[in-house]
Amino acid sequence: MTAPTPILRAERLTRTYRIGDAPVAALRDVNLDLAPADFLVVQGPSGSGKTTLINLLGLLDRPDGGRVILEGRPVGDLGEEARADLRRDRIGFVFQTFSLVPVLTAAENVAWPMALKGLGEAEAMRRSRTLLERVGLAARADVRPDLLSGGERQRVAIARALANEPPLVLADEPTAHLDSEAAETILDLMADLNRERGTAFLVATHDPRVVARARRRLALRDGRFEGEGRAA
Amino acid sequence: MTLWKFAARNIARNRRRTLLTLGVVVFGFAAIALAGGFMAQSLDGLGESTIRSGMGHLQIAPPGGFDDGGWETGRGLEGEARIAALLRQDPAVKEILPRLEFVGLLSDGRRSVPFLGVGVDPVPEASQMDAPKAIASGRWLADRDERAVVLGAGLARSLGARAGDGVTLLATGEDGTLNAVDAAVAGIVHMPLKELDDRYLAATLGLADDLLGAGGRVSRLAVVLGEARGAAAACRRIEARLRDAGVVVEARPWEALAPFYRQVRTLYLGIFGFMGIVLVVVVLLATANTMMMAAAERTREIGTLRAIGTRPSLIRGMFLREGILLAVAGSALGALLALLVRLVLNHSGLELPPPPGGTRGMPLHVQAYAVAYAAGAVAMLVTLTLAAWIPARRASRIPIVEALTHV
Numbered sequence: 001m002t003a004p005t006p007i008l009r010a011e012r013l014t015r016t017y018r019i020g021d022a023p024v025a026a027l028r029d030v031n032l033d034l035a036p037a038d039f040l041v042v043q044g045p046s047g048s049g050k051t052t053l054i055n056l057l058g059l060l061d062r063p064d065g066g067r068v069i070l071e072g073r074p075v076g077d078l079g080e081e082a083r084a085d086l087r088r089d090r091i092g093f094v095f096q097t098f099s100l101v102p103v104l105t106a107a108e109n110v111a112w113p114m115a116l117k118g119l120g121e122a123e124a125m126r127r128s129r130t131l132l133e134r135v136g137l138a139a140r141a142d143v144r145p146d147l148l149s150g151g152e153r154q155r156v157a158i159a160r161a162l163a164n165e166p167p168l169v170l171a172d173e174p175t176a177h178l179d180s181e182a183a184e185t186i187l188d189l190m191a192d193l194n195r196e197r198g199t200a201f202l203v204a205t206h207d208p209r210v211v212a213r214a215r216r217r218l219a220l221r222d223g224r225f226e227g228e229g230r231a232a
Numbered sequence: 233m234t235l236w237k238f239a240a241r242n243i244a245r246n247r248r249r250t251l252l253t254l255g256v257v258v259f260g261f262a263a264i265a266l267a268g269g270f271m272a273q274s275l276d277g278l279g280e281s282t283i284r285s286g287m288g289h290l291q292i293a294p295p296g297g298f299d300d301g302g303w304e305t306g307r308g309l310e311g312e313a314r315i316a317a318l319l320r321q322d323p324a325v326k327e328i329l330p331r332l333e334f335v336g337l338l339s340d341g342r343r344s345v346p347f348l349g350v351g352v353d354p355v356p357e358a359s360q361m362d363a364p365k366a367i368a369s370g371r372w373l374a375d376r377d378e379r380a381v382v383l384g385a386g387l388a389r390s391l392g393a394r395a396g397d398g399v400t401l402l403a404t405g406e407d408g409t410l411n412a413v414d415a416a417v418a419g420i421v422h423m424p425l426k427e428l429d430d431r432y433l434a435a436t437l438g439l440a441d442d443l444l445g446a447g448g449r450v451s452r453l454a455v456v457l458g459e460a461r462g463a464a465a466a467c468r469r470i471e472a473r474l475r476d477a478g479v480v481v482e483a484r485p486w487e488a489l490a491p492f493y494r495q496v497r498t499l500y501l502g503i504f505g506f507m508g509i510v511l512v513v514v515v516l517l518a519t520a521n522t523m524m525m526a527a528a529e530r531t532r533e534i535g536t537l538r539a540i541g542t543r544p545s546l547i548r549g550m551f552l553r554e555g556i557l558l559a560v561a562g563s564a565l566g567a568l569l570a571l572l573v574r575l576v577l578n579h580s581g582l583e584l585p586p587p588p589g590g591t592r593g594m595p596l597h598v599q600a601y602a603v604a605y606a607a608g609a610v611a612m613l614v615t616l617t618l619a620a621w622i623p624a625r626r627a628s629r630i631p632i633v634e635a636l637t638h639v
């Protein structure tokens with residue numbers, strides 16, 4: 001029996017920044033496979049390279065060395081527009097700072113990626129409300145982000161990440177700005193969606209509450225994986 | 233959520249800044265519309281004044297008749313009556329005014345001064361031209377054969393002549409000798425241009441014919457149309473009609489015969505064109521600055537939009553739509569402001585000083601000149617699109633990671 005094709009593969013990913021004249025290696029020869037419906041937590045302290053890894057895997061940045069393969073397809077040579085289309089259709093993002101568009105309501109924020117894909121406004125809004133209902137925010141669909149709590153905003157962000165039913169969601173410190181109760185709600189939600197929909201989650205965090213929920217975890221330190229651990 | 237609605241919400245998010253930007257566009261548009269309206273009114277006024285100063289909307293002359301300064305021995309328009317009859321067949325023609333133009337000396341027996349004379353048929357002249365309406369003293373000429381003249385105020389002043397005085401006109405006659413005729417000064421008239429006022433003499437056709445020995449011929453026919461617009465087309469049409477009838481003449485529209493008008497128009501276009509460019513640059517700098525500030529504040533949000541799959545071209549489109557919306561809203565409000573200011577100015581009773589070379593001021597009047605409004609709208613649209621292009625280009629090119637971490 002052959003192992004399923006990884007939905008996401010990183011091969012010898014390297015990323016170096018320059019701070020002044022000094023080169024600083026954020027990632028060094030990082031390899032990673034993420035299977036469909038996996039729930040992988042990449043843990044590590046601040047500055048370990050977690051966000052850099054998410055950025056490279058999410059096609060937000062380009063590596064200095066190595067390559068990213070999404071659903072069996074190397075993405076290094078793709079232009080900006082093609083990468084944007086891949087992010088829109090195949091990858092959902094959940095950011096530490098929620099990153100909702102302030103002039104759009106919760107429902108409109110969730111409908112945005114669907115509209116980008118060409119879905120009509122009415123249908124996009126209908127699906128958006130369904131997703132918001134799934135994350136427990138049906139009653140807050142027409143509220144703008146500045147009137148939502150941190151936990152509510154992050155739930156909207158999760159609904160937005162799932163808008164085009166991507167096979168992969170990348171989350172960067174999704175609980176960092178949330179209190180314990182809101183963080184638990186978010187983690188429950190991500191775990192449920194992973195289980196229900198088969199959506200693969202890759203979560204970068206240093207929050208032990210998230211690490212505790214991981215099905216698989218990798219520890220990143222100084223731009224390198226220390227070793228892979230598997231949850232019981 | 234359409235991109236237009238999204239752009240409108242982004243514009244509305246910082247109301248104070250949007251109002252400032254909109255204010256710049258509104259005043260820029262209104263300035264262009266009002267300046268254009270004033271220019272159009274001034275040029276129309278000058279054109280109408282030129283036409284009504286005796287030129288008519290177009291003129292008919294014998295071949296080569298537009299190349300000389302007036303009457304020349306042995307020259308003249310043959311068959312005036314037939315030409316006039318042919319001209320009257322054109323529905324645009326309202327009146328035909330015969331002209332016998334000449335130069336000569338005007339004397340009171342002690343002094344002589346040069347004049348530019350024109351022999352006219354006083355009755356139709358009075359109904360169509362401004363000179364008979366601008367009599368300062370005395371009266372206009374009574375009939376075609378009256379032995380009287382009307383003098384420009386400047387000419388009368390240089391000779392010390394008054395209405396009722398007797399004067400002598402000297403000019404070269406048909407046989408090449410100097411002829412002289414006596415005439416009474418029927419009236420003094422204020423001509424609109426100083427140069428003309430200093431030399432203007434209107435005589436009856438009968439008196440001019442006696443002086444020149446023209447044998448009933450005239451030098452030109454001035455044709456008055458129902459309206460000034462379309463004079464050039466009417467001129468071409470009339471010339472063709474006369475040619476088809478076997479009449480060999482030249483016809484020219486009033487603009488071709490009015491170098492002063494053309495010079496003023498060129499001057500106005502230069503001045504207002506320069507003003508327009510300055511305005512557009514000011515609007516461009518002011519709006520580009522505020523739009524760049526707005527875009528810089530939204531850098532992180534732009535990073536988010538791009539991260540979730542918004543194409544760079546769509547990001548550019550979003551900003552350009554904001555510029556276009558501001559241009560459209562600003563132009564609409566600017567048009568309202570321009571119409572309001574125009575209403576106030578046109579009812580203010582203000583009078584402008586005489587134009588260069590003029591003798592009379594004119595009331596301040598601003599037209600609702602559609603071309604200026606259209607030009608203003610296009611200028612604002614292009615300017616705001618340019619102003620939006622700079623932040624749009626930046627937003628679509630900034631690295632996503634950099635945008636997401638922007639503070």
